[in-house]
Amino acid sequence: MAILINRNSKIIVQGITGKSGLLHARQCRDYGSHIVGGVTPGKGGTTIDGFPVFDTLNEAILTTQATVTMILVPAPWAADAILEAADGGINLAVCITEGIPVRDMVVVKKYLHQNKMLLVGPNCPGVITPGECEVGIMPGTIHKKGNIGVVSRSGTLTYEVVKQLSDAGLGQSTCVGIGGDPIIGMDFIDVLKLFNEDPETKGVFIIGEIGGDAEETASQWIKENMKKPTAAYIAGLTAPAGKRMGHAGAIITGGKGLAADKIRVLSECGVTVASSPTKIAQAMMQALNKQDCNS
């Protein structure tokens, strides 16, 4: 089971002949993902490292029956690649690309409202169902098959969290990096809904950060709907206001988006919040135990 991807997912890589496109196509294949080919306009008909290359996504879908795409197209053309995927009938697009202009994403987001495709990212590490399938750039080795669903706005911080979970024996059902940009495809709630219905997921860990109010909105949803123990960590408790902390979305303006507010709201809604990024596994354990005591 798990969510979004599994060992049967057929994956196409948009931008496969680029340096990072090829690197990550290979790494995903090595992990066991079923990468059926790639798209690079102008290079159709060739193969690269055993992957067939197509000029258009439509052609790739017709030939390979791919339902998932991993997008590693440079930022100026990435919005176009997402739209091509949606238009072509892909079920799930995972966009790794960082630095897509907001103006482009406003249009993409509106188009996705009238389309069934799910988008993860952009500016994200991707999705992994440990032991089965990786569609992304995360180091596969730190993951362990298990029952914790992980959803995160961050990249390397997710690796830190996952490693601590794995080291403590808390394997993962699926880990989803939803991305650090102001406009993203799936948000916390979209992913939490899937975890809520997934029989393999027994608990969920949320990794948030300063900026926006996605964590606050998710908290309310959790309070009303979440059936599974949930823990969280929010980065940026000590961040100065008004500065963009690396991620385009990570900025505190006008008193909104503060880590302290997010932590307070999450706690009020029954989420166990890790007091420090060094205490991830403890927080998850605590949440799982709390649930046991209640049931």
Add this chain to the structure above:
Amino acid sequence: MNIHEYQAKEILKSFGIPVPNGCMVKSVRQAEKSVEKFGCLCVLKAQIYAGGRGKAGGIKTVQDAGQACDVAKELLKKKLVTIQTGTHGLAVKRILVEETIAIEKEFYLSITLDRRTSRYCLIASAQGGIDIEEVARTSPEKIHTLYIDPFIGVRDYHARRIALSLGLKGRLIEDCIKLVQNLYKLLLEKDCSLVEINPLVISKDQRLIAMDCKINFDDNALFRHPDYEKMIDDSQLDSLEIQAKKYDLAYIKLNGNIGCMVNGAGLAMATLDVLKEYGGEPANFLDVGGGANREKVAEAFKIILKDKKVKGIFVNIFGGIMHCDIIAQGIIDATKQISCELPIVVRMDGSRLSEGKSLLSQSGLNVETVDTLADGVAKIVQRMGKKRKVIAN
């Protein structure tokens, strides 16, 4: 990306949005001349990358060239400290000299991204010239919003609603429709993350004029606008932040003494949080990016070393696509160019870890490697503490 008010007004003007007659000056002499040329009551506005200038004494009205001379002299030697600059303030190197305008009424008008709806949102209020967030808090009914559908844009009827909500009448309604539509056009064409006119005024002679304006550009869209680079005023930025930008590093100077180099923004924020939790004070936020190479790591490390406040360095790199030996090599490269005797603690995790560790241990640097984030932070804070003790004795 920030720009000055005078630059923002030039952009407004090029999109047909009326602004007061004015010109930017860099010297007392130029200020005098401009006021003489305008031959009327003028206002001198300090150009800095921050708001709150009026209350901080950065905006002054002058009667004549003589007064302009005195005011310009004072402004140009000033570090203006406003509620937005922090205590260090910002140097005033440019002044906008403008004709004053007799004002009948002030409004607020802006367009920015609303993250919740993933749409650009136009905000208008008949209460202008003041802090809009304060208005939103105290009298939200005075704020009018329009969530712009990217597929249809700002239509006449949208803009007319805005004009009427501001209480405009007659020809001013048509002027306002044009202005609002031009503002949205500007936002899109120039890839702005914010355009804010505050105040937008009706002058005594019944014209709509943008009296003050702020524009921020979307950093992600700079590749579409190579001309923006020459608009940057280096005097308004920290020199290390300028250097970091050149190498595409996300660097923000903070007030502490522990230099930090981390890959990934989220992990970098988390690292600062743990440092503070353990009683340390970070000197900076520095994200070398997910796929940094040897040169980038070296440049990042050099930037940290150039900050004289730094008395110890903590490196936290979670591999994945980065190899630990590349990181080690980058650090060693940097210390060959700028010598470093400071204590360094390196936490690395990822591929080729043992190669990275042995490179560092043979480097002759005052370096320690650790395996976890908690160990790393505890170690650097402890070593900084020790050092302080030695000095105290």
